[in-house]
Amino acid sequence: xxxxxxxxxxxxxxxxxxxxxxxxxxxxxxxxxxxxxxxxxxxxxxxxxxxxxxxxxxxxxxxxxxxxxxxxxxxxxxxxxxxxxxxxxxxxxxxxxxxxxxx
Numbered sequence: 001x002x003x004x005x006x007x008x009x010x011x012x013x014x015x016x017x018x019x020x021x022x023x024x025x026x027x028x029x030x031x032x033x034x035x036x037x038x039x040x041x042x043x044x045x046x047x048x049x050x051x052x053x054x055x056x057x058x059x060x061x062x063x064x065x066x067x068x069x070x071x072x073x074x075x076x077x078x079x080x081x082x083x084x085x086x087x088x089x090x091x092x093x094x095x096x097x098x099x100x101x102x103x
Contacts, residue, residue, distance in 0.1 A: 007079040009053035
C-alpha cells in the first residue's frame, strides 16, 4: 500500500468571520480527524503553529486518497504526494548503482 504525505491548507476565504461559528466548524473538523486517526486511516497529523494548515500521513491508493480528501473540500485544499520508505530508497539507489556499471 502506498504511503502519502498530504499537505493541507485551510481556505481562509470560506472560514466564517464570527469567531464562535468558526470555532464550531473547526472543532467539528478536528473531531473528524481524531476519528480517522483512531480508525488508523490517518497515521500521523499535525497543524502548523501559524494555524494556516498542516500535514497528515495516509496509506492507500490514489482513488482512496481522492475520496478521502473530497470530504474536506472546499474548506481545505490538499497537496498529496506518494512517499518512499528508507528501505525503498536504498533499494532504488543500489539498483541504480548496479545498472550504471559497465557491462
